[in-house]
Amino acid sequence: MAAIEFHVKPQGPVLEAYYLSEARVSLIMGPLGSGKTIMSCHKIMRHMRQQKPNASGVRKSRWYAIRNTYGDLLTTTIKDWLEIFGDLGRFKSGGREPPTHYLKFHLEDSTLVEAEVVFIALDREEHVKKLRGSQVTGFWLNEVKELEKAVVDMADLRHGRYPSPVDGGATWHGMIGDTNAPDEDHWYYKQAEEEKPDGWVFFKQPGGVYQRGVDERGRPRWAVNQNAENAINLPDGYYLRGMAGKSDDWIKVNLANEYGFVMDGKPVYPTYVDSLHCREFDVIPGLPIIRGWDYGLTPACMFAQLTPRGQLRFIDEMTATRSGIGTFTDEVLKHCAMKYPGFEFIDEGDPAGDAGKGLKDNDTRSCFEIQAAKGINVNPGPVSLELRLESVRYGLNTLVDGEPALVVHPCCKMFRKGFQGGYQFRRMQIRGEHYTDKPDKNHYSHPHDAGQYIASRVFADIIRDDEPTPDKLKRMQQTAIDMADPYDETAGGIVIPRLPRTAVDDFDVFGG
Numbered sequence: 001m002a003a004i005e006f007h008v009k010p011q012g013p014v015l016e017a018y019y020l021s022e023a024r025v026s027l028i029m030g031p032l033g034s035g036k037t038i039m040s041c042h043k044i045m046r047h048m049r050q051q052k053p054n055a056s057g058v059r060k061s062r063w064y065a066i067r068n069t070y071g072d073l074l075t076t077t078i079k080d081w082l083e084i085f086g087d088l089g090r091f092k093s094g095g096r097e098p099p100t101h102y103l104k105f106h107l108e109d110s111t112l113v114e115a116e117v118v119f120i121a122l123d124r125e126e127h128v129k130k131l132r133g134s135q136v137t138g139f140w141l142n143e144v145k146e147l148e149k150a151v152v153d154m155a156d157l158r159h160g161r162y163p164s165p166v167d168g169g170a171t172w173h174g175m176i177g178d179t180n181a182p183d184e185d186h187w188y189y190k191q192a193e194e195e196k197p198d199g200w201v202f203f204k205q206p207g208g209v210y211q212r213g214v215d216e217r218g219r220p221r222w223a224v225n226q227n228a229e230n231a232i233n234l235p236d237g238y239y240l241r242g243m244a245g246k247s248d249d250w251i252k253v254n255l256a257n258e259y260g261f262v263m264d265g266k267p268v269y270p271t272y273v274d275s276l277h278c279r280e281f282d283v284i285p286g287l288p289i290i291r292g293w294d295y296g297l298t299p300a301c302m303f304a305q306l307t308p309r310g311q312l313r314f315i316d317e318m319t320a321t322r323s324g325i326g327t328f329t330d331e332v333l334k335h336c337a338m339k340y341p342g343f344e345f346i347d348e349g350d351p352a353g354d355a356g357k358g359l360k361d362n363d364t365r366s367c368f369e370i371q372a373a374k375g376i377n378v379n380p381g382p383v384s385l386e387l388r389l390e391s392v393r394y395g396l397n398t399l400v401d402g403e404p405a406l407v408v409h410p411c412c413k414m415f416r417k418g419f420q421g422g423y424q425f426r427r428m429q430i431r432g433e434h435y436t437d438k439p440d441k442n443h444y445s446h447p448h449d450a451g452q453y454i455a456s457r458v459f460a461d462i463i464r465d466d467e468p469t470p471d472k473l474k475r476m477q478q479t480a481i482d483m484a485d486p487y488d489e490t491a492g493g494i495v496i497p498r499l500p501r502t503a504v505d506d507f508d509v510f511g512g
Contacts, residue, residue, distance in 0.1 A: 004087060004088065004105075006042075006045070006084075008042050008046075010035075010039060011035055011229055011230040011231070011232055011233060012034075012035075012205065012206075012228075012229025012230060013229075014028070014030075014203050014204065014205045014206070014229060015028075015034075015035055015036070015039050015205065015229050015230065017203060018036075018039060018043070018203045019039050019042060019043050019046070021201055021203075022172060023174070023199060023200065023201040024173075024174035024175070024199040024200070025156070025174055025175045025176075025177075025197075025199055025200040025201065026043075026174070026175075026176050026177075026201050026203065027141070027144060027175075027176070027177040027178070027179070027188070027192070027200070027201070027202050027203065028040075028177070028178050028179070028202075028203040028204075028205065029178075029179050029180070029181055029188075029192070029202070029203070029204050029205065029257065030178070030179075030180070030204070030205035030229070030257055031180070031181075031205065031207050031208040031209075031228070031239075031254060031255050031256065031257040032180065032208070032242065032254050032255060033208060033230060033234050033238055033239070033242075034205050034208065034228070034229050034230050034257075035229060035230030035233065036178040036179075036205065037076075037080055037142065037178050038080065038084070039178075040140055040142070040176055040177070040178045041080060041081055041084050041085065042084070043176055044063055044117070044138070044140055044176070045085065047061065047137070047138065047171075047172050048061050048063075048103070048113055048115045049107060049113065050171060050172065051113075051115075051137070051163075051170070051171045051172075052168045052171045053111045053112075053168070054163070054166075054167040054168050057110065057111045057112060058111070058112045058113075058114050058167075059107075059111055059112065059113045059114070059115075060114050060115070060162070060163040060167050061113075061115045061116075061137040061138075061162070061163065061170070062115065062116045062118070062135070062136045062137050062162045062163075063115065063116065063117045063118070063136060063137060063138055063139070063140060064117075064118050064119075064120050064131065064134055064136050064138075064139050064140070064155070065077055065078075065081065065117055065118070065119045065120065065139075065140040065142055066120045066122065066131070066139060066140065066141050066142065066147065066151065066155065067119070067120070067121055067122070067142050067143065067146070068121070068122050068143070068146040068147060069121055069122070069426075070121035070127075072121075072143070072146075073099070073119050073120075073121045074099075076142070076143075077119060077142045078099060078119050081101065081117065081119075082101065085101070085103065086101075088103045088104075088105045089101055089102045089103035089104050089105070089115075090102045090104075097130075098118050098119055098120055098121070098127050098130055099118075099119040100116055100117065100118045100119065101116070101117040101119075102115075102116055103115040103116070103117070117140075118130070118136075122147070122148075122151060131151075131154065131155070131158070132154065134155075134158045134161075135158070135161040135162045136158055136159055136161060136162050137159060137160070137162050137163070137170045137172075137173050138159050138170075138172070138173050138174055138175060138176065139155045139158075139159055139174075139175040139176070139177075140175075140176055140177065141155070141175060141176070141177030141178075141179075142177070142178060143178070143179055143180070144177040144178065144179035144182075144188055145179045145180060145181075145182035145186060145188055146442070148297075148298055148321065148442075148443060149187040149298075149321040149322065149443075150297040150298050150321045150322040152175070152187075153321065153322040154322070155175060156175060159173045159174055159175060160173035160174075174199075180253065180254055180257075181253045181254075181257050181258055181259050181260065182259065183259065183260060183261040183417070183422075184259045184260070185413055185414065185417065186259075186443070187321065187443075189259055192204075204257065205228075205229050205257060206225055206227045206228055206229060206257070207225050207228065207255060207256035207257040207258065208224070208225055208228045208231075208238070208239040208242070208255045208256070208257070209222045209223060209224055209225055209228075209239050209243065209251065209255045209256050210222070210223060210225045210256060211223075211252075211256065219248060220248050220251075220252075222243055222248075222251055222255075222256070224239045224240055225239075239255055242254075242255055243255065247262070249261065249262045250262045261417065261420070261421075261422065263420075263421030263422070263424060264424070264426075265421075265424035265425050265426045265436075265440060266424055266425040267419075267420075267421040267423070267424050267425075268389065268423050268424060268425060268439050268448075269392065269393065269396060269419055269423070271393065271396050271397055272396055272419040272420070274416070274419070274420060276404060277396060277404050277406065277407055277408055277419070278407070278408045278409075278410055278416055278419075279407060279409075279410075280409060280410060281313060281315075281407070281409060283305065283315055283340070283343075284305055284307065287305050287306070287307070287308075288305070288343065288344040288345060288346050289303055289304070289305055289315070289336075289340060289343050289344070289345050289346070290303070290304045290305065290306065290345070290346045290347075290348060290454050290457065290458075291303055291332070291345055291346070291347045291348070291454075292304070292348050292349065292381075292450040292451055292452070292453040292454040293347065293348070293349035293350060293353065293367075293371075293378060293450055293453065294349070294350050294446050294447070294449040294450040294453075295325055295349070295350050295352065295353045295367045296446070297321070297322055297323070298319065298320065298321050298322075298323075298443070298446050299319070299320055299323055299325055299328040299446070300317070300318065300319045300320075300446035300447040300449065300450040301317070301318045301319075301328075301332050301450055302314060302316075302317050302412070302415065302447055302450040302451040302454060303315050303316035303317065303318075303340075304451070304454045306458055309400055309401055310400050310405060311400045311401075311403060311404075311405055311406075311407065312395055312405060312406045312407075312454070312455065312458050312459075313407050313408075313409070314406075314407070314408045314409060314412050314415060314451060314454075315409050315411075315412075316339070316409070316411060316412065317411075317412045317413070317414055317415050317447050318331070318332055318335060319414060319443075319446060319447055325353075325367040325370055325371065326370045326374075329370065329371055329374055329376065330374070333374065333376075345376075346379075346457075347371075347376050347377065347378045347379065348378065348379050348381050348453040348454055348456075348457045349367075349368070349378040349379070349380060349381060349450075349453055350367075350380075350381065350449065350450075350453065351380035351381060351382070351383055352367075353366060353367035353368045353371075353378060353380070354366055354367075354368045354380055368380075379457070381452070381453035381456055381457065382453075382456050382460060385438065387456060387460055387463075388449075388452035388453070388455070388456045388460075389439075389452065390463055391452065391455040391456040391458070391459040391460050391463060392406065392451070392452055392455045392459075394455075394459045394462065394463050395455055395458070395459055405459075406455065412447075414443070414444060414447045415447045415448065415451060417444060418444035418445070418447065418448045422442070422443075422444035423439055423440075423442075423444045423445055423448045424439065424440055425437070425438070425439060425440065426440040
């Protein structure tokens with residue numbers, strides 16, 4: 001084979017610092033066109049070449065490149081990698097095994113590099129299983145802001161396990177990653193700007209544009225940044241043309257490289273109006289609090305009350321990452337004991353909780369069984385996603401005494417941001433305006449799944465029946481009365497509980 005030479009010259013000081021970093025975790029945030037993805041590819045290659053050879057002169061390493069969806073993996077991550085290093089080995093794709101690039105080439109010192117780059121998509125269950133059992137040198141987290149913190153936490157415990165001590169162990173091991181700017185409530189922001197964990201280094205490139213004052217209408221004035229990195233490799237006028245026809249929020253995040261929220265897909269609830277559906281209100285003493293539960297490694301719990309007039313009010317939220325349901329339930333119960341003492345609770349949840357295991361707690365019981373042991377009896381919600389979505393839409397679009405039948409307190413930050421577009425149908429990577437038929441699984445989807453079980457408990461029976469609107473309003477109000485009144489004493493004088501309930505004082509909130 002003819003010799004292949006690579007000459008790496010990072011186009012900017014931040015790119016160079018990221019490329020040369022030996023930190024256990026190196027993550028870079030930059031605007032579109034800043035060269036961060038290509039530099040991640042070269043950074044992996046640098047670590048491959050610097051891996052200490054074993055007794056046979058072979059430099060072994062294994063890398064996992066992680067992306068949130070299989071479509072993105074094929075069209076961006078794999079494509080970028082193979083364009084640079086495709087000639088250095090054999091690429092295999094197809095079947096149930098993740099796509100893998102097997103690299104094998106000699107260096108100038110006659111040592112042999114034998115490396116694997118395994119491409120993992122988080123929307124493929126067989127890929128996720130592979131990740132959970134991985135023995136790797138390092139991880140490449142491509143487009144970090146699309147990844148759940150639970151996935152990153154899992155990966156952080158799997159690197160450094162290859163090569164084996166027989167082959168000298170890993171010379172360097174850890175995680176690298178690249179991303180566009182996420183929102184300020186994203187885990188990346190909290191890690192980079194607030195917690196700053198030991199061993200993690202965050203690199204922030206200058207924006208391709210920057211804000212230079214405001215116009216007469218108070219809108220930002222944007223200007224091309226002459227200090228933007230990688231500009232030499234971009235077409236003339238790249239950032240200037242890139243601003244044309246874009247919203248200020250989009251420019252801020254994707255070109256100016258500033259934290260912020262921008263909607264890329266189609267909102268699940270386009271009729272949500274923040275000024276109408278979000279307002280402050282007090283928790284009503286004497287009314288039960290309905291808790292909605294979503295399970296998995298990123299569990300969520302939403303809190304709501306149904307007023308006597310039939311208005312569903314979401315009053316609070318709790319989310320977690322990399323948490324088993326037992327641990328998360330304990331945290332919710334502590335929260336309830338401190339914030340809602342004396343209230344009674346009604347619990348609605350994902351019906352899969354009656355079958356799945358309590359992840360991360362090494363517990364073979366189902367989520368429902370784990371919670372039942374802690375005094376919480378969860379009513380399984382409807383399996384139908386469409387029914388749950390329609391229940392929320394009904395609440396948003398129906399008026400009760402001149403107000404929406406569903407309102408959100410501002411303290412429900414994730415839930416609120418999801419309504420504003422974070423909970424969305426993802427745009428498909430094909431020509432035209434095409435979107436997935438199910439909401440995207442992201443960090444906004446978990447509290448929204450939990451909230452849907454509450455909404456469907458209140459509205460599902462109403463939307464199933466074709467009856468006049470006034471009758472539906474009466475039924476909502478009757479549902480509110482039923483929930484507020486814990487007993488039905490009309491069955492032959494026998495007291496029958498209507499729903500499983502939990503009084504917050506009836507269990508040990510610190511129990512295991």
